Amino acid sequence: MAHRRFGAFYARSFERRPWLTLAVANASLGALSDVLAQTFERFSPSRPQSTLDTLKDKVEGREAHTQRASQGWDVARTSRFFAFGAFMAPLLAEWNRFIEYRFPLKPAGAAAAVGKVSLRALGKRVAVDQILFAPFGLAMFVGSMGLMEGRHSYEALSEKFSDVYVAALVANWKLWPLVQTINFRFMPLRYRVPFTGAVGIGWQVFLSVLNSAKGNTAK
Template identity: 55%
Template sequence: MAAFANAYRRAFESHPWATLAATNGTMSVIADGLAQAFEYRKNVHSGADAVWDAARSGRFLVFGVGMAPLLAEWNQFIETRFPLRTQLGRVSLGALARRVAVDQIAFAPFGLALFVGSMGLMEGHRSVESLGQKFHDVYVPALLANWQVWPLIQLVNFRYMPLRLRVPFTSTCGIFWTLYLSLLNEYKEHDD
């Protein structure tokens, strides 16, 4: 494990965006794979067709890779704009709370809109009406669920994770979040 951690650190230091893109893309595919395995099992038990959707996993890979640079820059912004340490070297709980609040008020709705919009486009929703329906079906339930889960995760992330590990940490926690989004996205897609 130490060898892997050292390799990751070296890769991050030399190519941060590429390292984060590979990490985030991989975690997104794992999450969608878990979602599809869950759906597969459910479909097999109900007698419905159970087929692996490689294109769907590909969409999650593209989204995960594409989001990594944006996440890297956002984390850098949070780090520099809201320093955690006071002049005495103590952690400021107020600064930590501001980090989480700014993340959840500014970035979470934006990132979720990117997810819904890009997934909709990659799924073939080309008209404004079709994409609007996708947002209507998925965005608000996902945003409300986000606000129930992610503030605590980001509290831990912003307090304890060094900058280079923030995207991998959220990607790891995000396996379950992406599992939820994947299932919600697929459910709404089939519901239509």
């Protein structure tokens, strides 16, 4: 019953204030992903550094792994994830709206009730999203995080991009085409941004646990 009430509340809020609703939802999911990641890091300070940790260290700074082991909770880092999630929500909303109406999965009008879903249109949705928006969204993430960390010079931002961008984009293409296929096919428009945010949480935590397990096995 609780999830139904929350779903009804979310639907009403989305109808009245779509951008604000998505901003709060996406920001909260972004902050939650960092809370879970930092919690895992705090309970596993001595595990071998995984591939994901190496990538995180490049995003957060080269000394981030050592700092995580010696310092307390990084509130500023969680705040950056919250701010980025809120900032990106309107862009994601308008992009999803563009995809929805530019590549319809069914015929318009009354024919939509009996028309079959076009797999070709679905494939175009995913291809356009991953070829155009994924590199742009990742660039926004790396650049925004760099600026919020105080990297205001061109050289500092360039170093951050050279360290992390390509590796993160390749990792993105290993998972997100499948996620977006499910998203564009089955999710109503108002739930697409929260759906990708929720999967982002699971992806980050799953990779952390998986890489930690591989490290323990190698002992």
